[in-house]
Amino acid sequence: xxxxxxxxxxxxxxxxxxxxxxxxxxxxxxxxxxxxxxxxxxxxxxxxxxxxxxxxxxxxxxxxxxxxxxxxxxxxxxxxxxxxxxxxxxxxxxxxxxxxxxxxxxxxxxxxxxxxxxxxxxxxxxxxxxxxxxxxxxxxxxxxxxxxxxxxxxxxxxxxxxxxxxxxxxxxxxxxxxxxxxxxxxxxxxxxxxxxxxxxxxxxxxxxx
Amino acid sequence: xxxxxxxxxxxxxxxxxxxxxxxxxxxxxxxxxxxxxxxxxxxxxxxxxxxxxxxxxxxxxxxxxxxxxxxxxxxxxxxxxxxxxxxxxxxxxxxxxxxxxxxxxxxxxxxxxxxxxxxxxxxxxxxxxxxxxxxxxxxxxxxxxxxxxxxxxxxxxxxxxxxxxxxxxxxxxxxxxxxxxxxxxxxxxxxxxxxxxxxxxxxxxxxxxxxxxxxxxxxxxxxxxxxxxxxxxxxxxxxxxxxxxxxxxxxxxxxxxxxxxxxxxxxxxxxxxxxxxxxxxxxxxxxxxxxxxxxxxxxxxxxxxxxxxxxxxxxxxxxx
Numbered sequence: 442x443x444x445x446x447x448x449x450x451x452x453x454x455x456x457x458x459x460x461x462x463x464x465x466x467x468x469x470x471x472x473x474x475x476x477x478x479x480x481x482x483x484x485x486x487x488x489x490x491x492x493x494x495x496x497x498x499x500x501x502x503x504x505x506x507x508x509x510x511x512x513x514x515x516x517x518x519x520x521x522x523x524x525x526x527x528x529x530x531x532x533x534x535x536x537x538x539x540x541x542x543x544x545x546x547x548x549x550x551x552x553x554x555x556x557x558x559x560x561x562x563x564x565x566x567x568x569x570x571x572x573x574x575x576x577x578x579x580x581x582x583x584x585x586x587x588x589x590x591x592x593x594x595x596x597x598x599x600x601x602x603x604x605x606x607x608x609x610x611x612x613x614x615x616x617x618x619x620x621x622x623x624x625x626x627x628x629x630x631x632x633x634x635x636x637x638x639x640x641x642x643x644x645x646x647x648x649x650x
Numbered sequence: 651x652x653x654x655x656x657x658x659x660x661x662x663x664x665x666x667x668x669x670x671x672x673x674x675x676x677x678x679x680x681x682x683x684x685x686x687x688x689x690x691x692x693x694x695x696x697x698x699x700x701x702x703x704x705x706x707x708x709x710x711x712x713x714x715x716x717x718x719x720x721x722x723x724x725x726x727x728x729x730x731x732x733x734x735x736x737x738x739x740x741x742x743x744x745x746x747x748x749x750x751x752x753x754x755x756x757x758x759x760x761x762x763x764x765x766x767x768x769x770x771x772x773x774x775x776x777x778x779x780x781x782x783x784x785x786x787x788x789x790x791x792x793x794x795x796x797x798x799x800x801x802x803x804x805x806x807x808x809x810x811x812x813x814x815x816x817x818x819x820x821x822x823x824x825x826x827x828x829x830x831x832x833x834x835x836x837x838x839x840x841x842x843x844x845x846x847x848x849x850x851x852x853x854x855x856x857x858x859x860x861x862x863x864x865x866x867x868x869x870x871x872x873x874x875x876x877x878x879x880x881x882x883x884x885x886x887x888x889x890x891x892x893x894x895x896x897x898x899x900x901x902x903x904x905x906x907x908x909x910x911x912x913x914x915x916x917x918x919x920x921x922x923x924x925x926x927x928x929x930x931x932x933x934x935x936x937x938x939x940x941x942x943x944x945x946x947x948x949x950x951x952x953x954x955x956x957x958x959x960x961x962x963x964x965x966x967x968x969x970x
Contacts, residue, residue, distance in 0.1 A: 493653035493689075514656040514691075517678070537679050541748060550722075550751040556678045557752070560656055561671065561695050604748065613747070625877035626746020 499563050503528065504572025512559050519543045521559035522569060530570035530599045534628075541627035544600035545569045551607035553626075570599035573606070581647035582606050585640035593631035601627045605641045614645050651681045654688050658696040664851030670694050672718060673753035675745070676761040684771050685762075685779060694718060694754075703855060708733055713859040717756030721812070725750060734859065736867035736886050740815040743871045746878045756854040759813045759835065759910075760846065763806035764794065764880055777803040778842040793946035794882070797954070798938075799908035804842035805944065806908060813910035814886040815869060818902035819859045826853045836909040864888045865970040870961040871904070872953060881905030883954040885961035889925070896920045899962075903937065906954045913937040916958065930962040931955075 496511040501521060510525045519536075522528045522545070534542030536555050543555040546568040573580040582602050585591070592598045604627045608614050613623040620638050629637065661668065669688040671677060672695065680686035703718040708729035715724055715737075724730055725741035741750065744758075767773045767786035775784035787795055787805055796807040813836070821832040825848070835846050848854070867888035873879035884904035890897040899920045901913040916937035923929050934955040941951045 491655070493655050497656065514654065515651045515681075537682065538675055538749065541746065544748055551748050552752050553675070553748045556674050558656075558671070558674065558678065558693075561674070561693055564696065608747070611747070622877050623747050626748045 497560060499560055501526070501559065501562060501567060502565070503567045504569060505566075510559075514558065514560050516559045517555055518545070518547070518557040518559045518562045518567070519554035521562075522554060522567075525559075528569055528571050531603075532596055532599055534597065534600075539628070540597070540600075541604060542597050542600040544603045544627065546603065546607060549610075551604050568603075570603055573602065580606070582609075582640070582644040585644040585647070586637075588643060589636045589640040591633050591636040591640040592629070593633060597627060597629045597631075601629065601637055605637070605644065608641065609645050609648055614641055617642070652684070652687050654681075655690040656693065657690060658693045660692060660697055660699070661851065664849070665690060666850070668692060668851065670853060672757045673720070673749075675749050675753045676757060680762065680769070683769055685769060700855075705856075706730065710861060712861040713737070715755055715857045717854040717856055718754045720751055721745070721753045721755065721758060722747060722750035724755060732865070734815075734819070734864050734867065736818065736864065736869045736888055737812070737815045737859075739869035740811040740871075740886060743869060744811040755812065755857060758810055759816065759832075759854070759857075760848075761810055762845070764809045765806040766791065766794075768806060778806060778845075781841070781843045788944065791946060792944045794880070795944065795947050796906060796908045797941040797943050797947060797950050798903065798906050798911055799839055800942065801839035801842070801908070804839045804908065806839075806842070807905055808836065808907060808909050808911075809880050809905075810910070811869065811871065811881060811884060811904055814884060814902040814904040816857055816859075817910045817912050818867075818886040818888055818900040819862070819864060820900070822858045822860070823854060824856045824858065826855055832857065832910075833912060839908040863890055866890065866965055866968050867900075868961055868965045868968065870957055870964060872957050883950055883957040885954075885958045887958075887961045887965045889962070889965040891925075891966070894924055896923055896925050899925075901933070901937070901958065901962075903954060903958065906941075906950055913958070915939065920962075925962060925966050927959070927963065930959045933962065934958045 497514050498511050501508045508526050512521055519531055519533060522531050531545055531554055532542035534540035538553050538556045543553055544551050545554045547562055548565040582605050604624060608623045614620050617638050620641050667689040669691055671691045671693045677686055703716040705716045706719055706724060706727050707714040713734055721741045725738050731738040765787055768776050768778050773786045775786040777783060777785055785804060795805045816832045822829055823832050823835055837844055869886050871881050871884040873882060881904045883906055886902040888900040899917050901916050903911045903913055916933040919933045919936045920929060937958055938951050938955055943951055
């Protein structure tokens with residue numbers, strides 16, 4: 442009874458939030474690789490694998506930092522970001538390329554990380570919502586989403602923001618109709634669409650494009 | 651998803667049950683659903699390949715699109731937009747910008763049907779997945795299914811848009827082994843599990859549109875929502891006027907047929923004639939003369955007729 446091991450029932454010690462527990466777990470999982478390297482992992486394939494289930498060493502360059510991980514080749518970029526790197530900003534909505542919650546950029550282009558294999562994203566620069574702010578300052582798009590109340594539940598928001606930044610960079614945000622068309626790959630079940638369009642128009646002015 | 655061997659080098663010879671991975675927007679999706687079960691993936695994004703696979707050439711000799719050109723790049727290409735509007739529009743009106751950034755043209759024409767019974771392996775009956783097992787869609791929820799070119803074995807609709815532009819413009823497919831007309835690429839519904847004439851290991855390298863004046867061309871797509879949806883019905887029309895008469899018209903229909911569908915009967919009705927609402931209606935009647943609806947998709951015949959009529963009149967009204 443008084444030896445209940447679950448964190449939220451512990452009578453003493455610090456409360457552990459779900460988020461910090463998750464990111465700690467990810468850190469623990471990644472740590473042995475960072476220390477011992479791939480050679481110590483017998484299941485890691487050396488080159489073209491002959492065992493399809495062998496883990497493959499992959500270096501992902503995310504938000505300007507290299508991460509060396511070993512993944513099953515079936516791992517999507519989304520799962521690698523969330524489960525291996527602890528970057529849980531990119532969200533898993535439908536996991537079949539229909540909702541846009543997992544939008545990140547690869548080599549500067551917005552893509553769906555749920556339909557991208559992590560092994561395919563090697564050698565490319567990956568950018569996620571975690572890398573958008575700089576020096577503690579929010580990106581103009583993040584600020585615009587707050588200013589315009591461009592979300593309710595917030596689950597689609599990281600994908601919306603990554604997609605919106607690309608939408609402007611591509612030159613596809615010239616008027617409200619064009620923004621709606623080029624943002625159609627990001628669904629919002631709370632239907633904050635008018636506010637999202639307004640946020641993008643504000644951020645566009647601030648981003649100087 | 652089942653385990654597979656991952657390779658970033660092209661195999662020297664054809665290996666069994668090997669798939670090329672480009673954008674992955676169809677393949678990875680269907681692997682997650684256990685519909686596609688390749689034993690090996692060759693990742694074209696990381697393999698060393700000839701440079702010309704991502705070329706876009708607009709010259710007096712016509713249009714050449716490399717198979718690894720991403721949909722977004724062809725859709726946004728200024729010369730493709732001005733000289734081949736039907737091509738640019740067919741790409742722009744497909745999917746979302748994220749998917750267009752990923753998906754290659756070669757993969758796009760090979761995307762597989764959205765038939766819910768094909769995509770859900772818990773249904774045993776699907777002649778496309780398991781030859782001879784039957785068709786769950788025929789008596790099922792078939793609102794999105796084809797009304798042209800179906801067979802007793804399969805009523806799935808071809809889901810793409812770009813292929814209609816290619817078939818209307820008499821495009822030629824070049825692979826690493828041969829060249830053939832785009833119209834030969836997709837097979838009929840007779841044996842649904844055999845979708846294209848590509849041989850194991852054969853790779854599409856490019857699509858070429860022969861020289862011609864296709865500035866007066868349009869892709870009209872009707873969907874359940876305004877953006878980011880597959881076609882209920884669509885029409886690709888390329889029109890050349892000779893005075894006030896039709897010099898040459900090319901028509902293809904999407905969302906309506908088992909395979910990318912050239913409406914030759916409708917073209918024959920219009921060639922040499924004045925194009926107005928009355929002749930457009932006659933052309934649409936000819937295009938759908940053999941159409942067959944089922945319980946939920948019969949509306950597509952009338953919607954398809956209206957789509958074609960509107961696309962024809964829209965093409966005629968274009969200022970070029």
